[in-house]
Ligand SMILES: Cc1ncc(C[n+]2csc(CCOP(=O)(O)OP(=O)(O)O)c2C)c(N)n1
């Protein structure tokens with residue numbers, strides 16, 4: 385049974401924690417964390433089978449945050465899952481912390497792949513999905529890819545391989561927030577149309593509003609029925625979603641809020 | 655003391671240069687505000703291209719532009735410019751000996767909070783290994799400015815290693831940079847420190863501390879790691895009982911290796927190495943990282959004291 389209200393509550397706590405982490409660290413990526421918040425929350429709390437009992441298993445449902453700079457999101461979600469203490473979140477990006485600027489799979493339970501160098505995560509996800517095929521394991525692999533990240537050639541090499549190996553156990557959620565560091569993706573280096581590209585590479589493509597939890601969950605369910613090819617959900621999102629001054633602002637890609645800005649943001653996130 | 659990040663000086667110098675020389679083309683890969691090539695874009699948008707998050711493509715495009723007579727400055731973080739795009743740099747820029755200046759910023763662990771995935775600690779090694787690649791790490795803004803202008807007149811591929819955070823200006827405004835020539839900053843007795851990048855400032859601190867204790871060391875800024883100043887290294891080795899190398903890079907393949915290669919062949923001398931000891935970095939502030947990973951004046955002083 386879907387409990388959308390619960391998921392919304394979790395998403396809110398996640399956003400609040402992201403603000404606190406990045407403010408305390410004085411660095412980190414809020415914009416791209418907020419655009420993918422509903423995506424990550426719906427995956428971890430409804431779609432994926434991952435919990436305290438299986439989190440250390442080598443084979444289980446896995447999540448690869450290919451756009452690894454959204455690490456605050458991943459850590460905040462893992463905290464909600466109970467894999468991380470809330471107090472540890474405030475060590476993010478500080479020396480001697482397990483919570484690295486970009487996620488490290490050897491330091492935190494539930495981080496399934498170390499990422500941060502854009503373009504590489506999807507290929508690792510392909511490797512995981514391939515492993516489950518080879519060994520007849522009924523697990524699924526999920527990866528969130530940035531729209532700017534899709535400019536990396538490696539994304540398309542991985543996309544080709546996923547279709548070639550008929551990896552219907554692989555689901556990509558493309559966080560189409562329209563922005564990268566230097567601005568509008570279509571002005572910097574237009575990667576659109578992404579849906580037609582994935583289709584041409586042999587993928588099944590679905591479309592959602594990436595902040596609509598029902599649409600996301602519906603799409604995950606549809607993806608499970610698609611056989612013989614991988615699925616990509618094009619999620620239309622808003623970078624910085626939830627804090628008005630940050631929404632759709634490329635300038636908020638990787639800048640920490642000041643204490644006052646954080647306070648104002650937390651007032652909005654209620 | 656004045657302070658400026660070398661990437662900052664790079665941006666200013668490039669903006670200056672691009673309007674003076676119409677053969678200059680600048681490439682970036684979605685980091686123009688961090689690498690500071692944005693300054694050049696502001697004054698000359700028609701010869702600044704942001705290729706998107708596609709470093710391999712950027713290096714290939716740089717090669718193609720250079721074949722047509724352009725002088726290409728291509729920038730990203732050192733991790734991606736030399737790591738991600740390594741083989742394109744090696745084959746399309748190195749093997750072809752094309753006129754591409756790879757000016758990579760955020761080198762080393764002082765990149766800071768982004769962490770190990772973004773901290774290039776092998777880039778000197780990678781670039782040094784490419785035949786015909788000149789490898790430079792300017793120490794401050796004064797030197798950076800000169801390097802950026804000078805290499806536009808020097809044919810062939812260059813790797814220029816630049817930093818993220820502000821460092822002390824140590825060179826006087828009338829300083830004259832010369833490719834391949836180490837700069838003796840302090841002349842002491844029988845212990846010599848060859849440093850590059852942020853370790854030069856640390857070596858100068860070590861000099862002051864040791865001098866107060868009555869020990870005078872020689873401190874050299876090695877801005878050109880390849881071709882390295884063999885003549886100077888041999889000359890100073892002859893009067894030194896120990897040579898100390900200091901760099902913000904892995905102990906494998908960077909400055910320490912370059913010096914050891916010269917010493918082993920021409921003037922065998924004991925060496926102490928201040929460098930990253932076969933370890934990745936991590937997230938943290940530049941200063942705390944330098945301390946944790948042993949890349950400060952303290953380690954240089956300790957190395958000196960082993961030999962007095
Ligand atoms: C290979 C590589 N090149 C450059 C970067 C620096 N970088 C970090 S985030 C980013 C922009 C990402 O844009 P997008 O994928 O759209 O992410 P989002 O908008 O979701 O934050 C860049 C260029 C990197 N991390 N990896």
Ligand SMILES: [Mg+2]
Nearest residue numbers: 531532561563
């Ligand atoms: Mg984006």
